[in-house]
Amino acid sequence: MNAIVTGLSGRNAPIHPAAPSRAEAYIAAHDFARPTLVLDLDAVERQFRALTAGLGRAHVHYAVKANPEPRIVERLVALGSGFDAASRGEIELVLSQGAHPDHVSFGNTVKRASDIAFAHQAGITLFAADAEEELDKIAAHAPGARVYIRLLVDNPDADWPLSRKFGVPADRVIPLLAHARARGLVPHGLSFHVGSQTREAWMWAGTLDRVAAVWHAARDAGFDLHLLNVGGGFPAFYGTAIDHPTAYAAAVMDLIADRFGDVAQIMAEPGRGLVAEAGAIAAEVMLVARKSDDDLHRWVYLDIGKFSGLAETIDEAIRYQFVTLRDGAPMGPCILAGPSCDSADVLYEKRPVSLPLTLAAGDKVMIRNCGAYTSSYASIGFNGFPPLDVVVLG
Numbered sequence: 001m002n003a004i005v006t007g008l009s010g011r012n013a014p015i016h017p018a019a020p021s022r023a024e025a026y027i028a029a030h031d032f033a034r035p036t037l038v039l040d041l042d043a044v045e046r047q048f049r050a051l052t053a054g055l056g057r058a059h060v061h062y063a064v065k066a067n068p069e070p071r072i073v074e075r076l077v078a079l080g081s082g083f084d085a086a087s088r089g090e091i092e093l094v095l096s097q098g099a100h101p102d103h104v105s106f107g108n109t110v111k112r113a114s115d116i117a118f119a120h121q122a123g124i125t126l127f128a129a130d131a132e133e134e135l136d137k138i139a140a141h142a143p144g145a146r147v148y149i150r151l152l153v154d155n156p157d158a159d160w161p162l163s164r165k166f167g168v169p170a171d172r173v174i175p176l177l178a179h180a181r182a183r184g185l186v187p188h189g190l191s192f193h194v195g196s197q198t199r200e201a202w203m204w205a206g207t208l209d210r211v212a213a214v215w216h217a218a219r220d221a222g223f224d225l226h227l228l229n230v231g232g233g234f235p236a237f238y239g240t241a242i243d244h245p246t247a248y249a250a251a252v253m254d255l256i257a258d259r260f261g262d263v264a265q266i267m268a269e270p271g272r273g274l275v276a277e278a279g280a281i282a283a284e285v286m287l288v289a290r291k292s293d294d295d296l297h298r299w300v301y302l303d304i305g306k307f308s309g310l311a312e313t314i315d316e317a318i319r320y321q322f323v324t325l326r327d328g329a330p331m332g333p334c335i336l337a338g339p340s341c342d343s344a345d346v347l348y349e350k351r352p353v354s355l356p357l358t359l360a361a362g363d364k365v366m367i368r369n370c371g372a373y374t375s376s377y378a379s380i381g382f383n384g385f386p387p388l389d390v391v392v393l394g
């Protein structure tokens with residue numbers, strides 16, 4: 001395959017060499033019977049080291065939901081990472097790969113009571129909450145646990161915002177910390193999520209201002225908060241230049257230091273920023289069609305769609321890069337769609353994708369930087385199309 005896009009970061013460091021990544025080279029050299037995600041564990045390790053170099057004393061808790069591939073977890077355990085788990089299944093996964101319960105937080109604010117009890121039994125002592133009832137569940141099933149309250153923040157600049165569903169408004173935080181204390185829990189800290197794929201570090205500033213105001217108010221109110229959990233949001237390269245991960249993380253840490261001063265413990269939960277660039281998907285063109293002779297746009301149907309790995313194309317939020325063997329030939333705009341018999345399974349229509357005019361059914365298509373939120377979304381066989389295959393390069 002050719003035509004690998006080269007991107008230069010805002011700090012001049014090349015973030016993508018012109019040469020294909022190891023996962024991309026593997027795809028170019030192999031044939032696949034169905035859509036397949038190829039993951040490079042060494043790339044995950046390099047990204048972990050790059051992020052942690054910038055994060056300094058902040059401890060990484062990998063957001064397992066981004067890619068629950070056991071060998072990624074195993075590698076990250078070996079590197080000293082912690083884990084943000086969203087469910088009993090993710091807790092079982094990380095413990096089975098050797099994670100120490102002290103390095104695992106149960107970060108979902110909506111937890112089944114029996115799963116809280118399971119986590120408690122397994123030795124996990126750190127839980128997220130954003131409601132009284134959730135604190136009551138934690139107090140009943142994990143007595144004495146440390147809790148952090150998730151703050152609701154706007155994510156106007158994130159490509160994949162996580163607003164509204166999670167967190168409480170600022171004025172609810174102190175009552176919740178008091179509720180936790182009254183239930184015998186340890187009000188340990190605050191968390192927030194700036195929004196996934198926050199492309200530039202300065203975009204954190206407004207959110208950090210608001211979280212810092214709550215943090216200082218809570219401390220003034222007598223809550224000896226220890227933990228600031230800054231969530232995820234660290235970006236991946238999808239064709240728009242981003243800073244090198246070390247520079248980005250260091251810039252975020254500078255913004256935090258300016259606003260929070262001396263925080264005992266800082267935790268970051270990168271998902272996308274850690275694993276997206278370690279993976280690429282091998283896909284295939286199923287059909288190229290025009291709806292009429294004078295139609296400017298071709299419809300290109302791939303063998304992968306919204307329900308089989310590319311869920312983050314919802315609202316065309318995440319824009320993947322496509323590489324074909326015919327790149328270099330004249331290009332034209334295409335509406336890109338998935339293979340299922342569901343009319344929602346259109347990937348890009350508002351902003352069509354430019355693909356070679358000679359593209360035809362049976363052509364290989366490689367999708368770049370797909371290591372995050374693809375195989376984890378594609379866990380069911382909607383329409384009889386099997387879930388995304390995964391190949392791990394150790």
Ligand SMILES: Cc1ncc(COP(=O)(O)O)c(C=O)c1O
Nearest residue numbers: 063196197232233269270271272
């Ligand atoms: C609580 C929590 N932490 C971290 C993440 C990871 O975010 P990102 O992939 O943007 O790094 C998520 C993503 O949904 C999350 O819900």
